[in-house]
Amino acid sequence: MHIMKRALITLCAVAAVASLQSCKMKTADSVVSGDAASRVYVAPGKYDEFYNFVSGGFSGNVTVYGLPSGRLIKTIPVFSVFPENGYGYSEETKAMLNTTNGKVDWDDQHHLELSQTNGKQDGRWLFANANNTPRVARIDLTNFRTQEILQIPNSAGNHSSPFTTENTEYVVAGTRFSVPLGDADVPISSFKKNFKSTASFISVDKNSGHMKIAFQIVLPGMNLDLSHAGKGPSHDWFFFSCYNTEQAYTMLEVNASQKDKDFIVAVNWKKAEEYAKSGKGHIVPASYAHNTFDENTQKASTVMEKDVLTLDPKDCPDMIYMIPCPKSPHGADVDPTGEYIVGSGKLAALIPVFSFDKIQTAIKNKSFEGDFYGIPVIKYEAALHGEVKKPGLGPLHTEFDGKGNAYTSMFLSSEVVKWRLSDLQVLDRAPTYYSVGHIMIPGGDTREPSGKYLVAYDKITKDRYLPTGPELCQSAQLYDITGDKMQLLLDFPTTGEPHYGQGLPASMIKDKQVKYFDINKNHNEFVSMGEKKTKVVRTGNRVDVYMTAIRSHLTPDNIEGVFVGDEVYFHVTNLEQDWDIPHGFAIKNSPSVDLLIMPGETQSIKFSPVKQGIYPFYCTDFCSALHQEMSGYLRVSPKGANVPLKFGSGVIAPETAAK
Ligand code: K7E
Ligand code: CUA
16 A cells, blocks of 8 residues: 555656656757757768667667668668568578577567677677567677577576677676576466576677677576676676566566665676686576577578576675665666766666775675675665766666766656766756657767767657657657757657667778678578579479579579479579679569578578469569569479479570479
8 A cells, every 4th residue: 555655656746747847848849959950961972970770679670870860771680580681581591580489580679789899899799689589699790680699598588688798708688587497387476486587698709709608697586677797997797787676476566666775786797707617507407599690601500509507696605796776776887987887766766876996895894784685785875976866757777978977868757867977966958759768879888988979769759750640650869969968969760669779980890891792602502603503403392493693684584393382492692793782582472571682692582382373583672774674484383293394594495404
């Protein structure tokens, strides 16, 4: 009762302030100053200054925008199939989506993190998390393709992921939903006893980028929410926010908001690493898929992993400490110096800022107020640098400009609040339209923020764009943060639900983009090295079509002798060796989608005809003036018909018929 009442009062207060705020916000027009347009204008033919990688939320994929223009330049398929280029449909990429539950074609993608060296962006890889079927992906920034996807066992709601340490030693994955280990079948009401949260540390190979779960720390049942690695002096540490330390398993809205404070979980990953190496861990059975795309064979394959090394804090003293943090913290963000750790209590009326120095002193002096399942809980005051008072309502996420300032998104009061790390004074506030989630400053979670722009990713847009029925777009908003006051410059709609984003100077990666794949290095087992090498091969009811594409024809373009019930694989090699000349491939009535084959690459699609007839196929990408001519016919005959296998271009020559 008491709790309900308190929740109600909070809600009323929030509503009152929110309505006040929204009255103020109606004057959106007036907040954009006269020269905003010229500051986001990127003239035709000119490049943007930054790449902005934006998580796709329930779209499962990642989108790439240019800043400051806000122009969408790319969708990178990661966890969801992508009909546009055949990702997840083609024989080469299907295995990327394998899991222990079969092929999972969708996910909820929240956070992105760029690889780092010495705490700075190095422009090598982009990591992405999947919440729903716990996975972490690695995207190569020379070709903007997903190279690797690693499933996370003993996890659910993989939310505090994929944040990285300063040299990308580890990418982390923490459980939002606690679950019993090993997929055990237990009553839900046995949460306290059986449910665990886990923090997985995934090692990343310095050269290849290959990921491996190095160790998994098993924690009491609670909800790990977000995380960030330490920097500089706090290099060895990782900080996770958590909520539901009440350990509720039903009606969390009320039951997980009872305590005044949850925790920031401080993990000394260097210590954990030592414990893992010195045999303090336990290797336990666990099955999870590890999918890798091999550039050489141009094909994804899956290895089913069999075990994982777990660490129990009980066996590993001095590895983990809890820091009380007010009211269901969400973001856990570390400033560029590595000294300040900002917790953002979603329901708190202040922002607590912790000091790494003080945390270390508190540990040394054992300034503890008790323990949580054996993990020492540091006294709040002993860890606290200070509190930002009355920052706004519903603090979620904080980024930094590298000039001693922090910016926190306020979900409930729909604003970004700028405050100073040293004295915790609020310096400026700018409205967002509306209900901002994450914010992003290029490099804003590294040692070296660029400090020029801030992008707010908004959950609700209401009246900001032309209405499109009940489903409205979500949106990003670009602010100039070079002056004392933040200045709104631009709105641009996003794909799916944008959560976190990453931004990096275009100069860091634009000149190392792969323009086409070297056909001489194409080791796809179904490559056709030239038109003369094209063929059609029958093996039982499997038919392999080795096809080439070059402006403006497909070879072979006539195929006969295929029957209902056959499994036909089209392996299309794009022979072009020129930038921006992909060819597409689609065949009539194919339930599978299009392929989009890059120059020098081979891609394959399976087609199982269920009816006799003539099936046209064609290039789907307008590649030349004669693109419309880039087509052919497949003849499908009834099962058992007396039609010999023939293929060719021009007239089908009898000598091409298979023996
Ligand atoms: Cu705040 Cu999933 Cu990072 Cu969204 S989370 S906003
Ligand atoms: Cu090739 Cu159109």
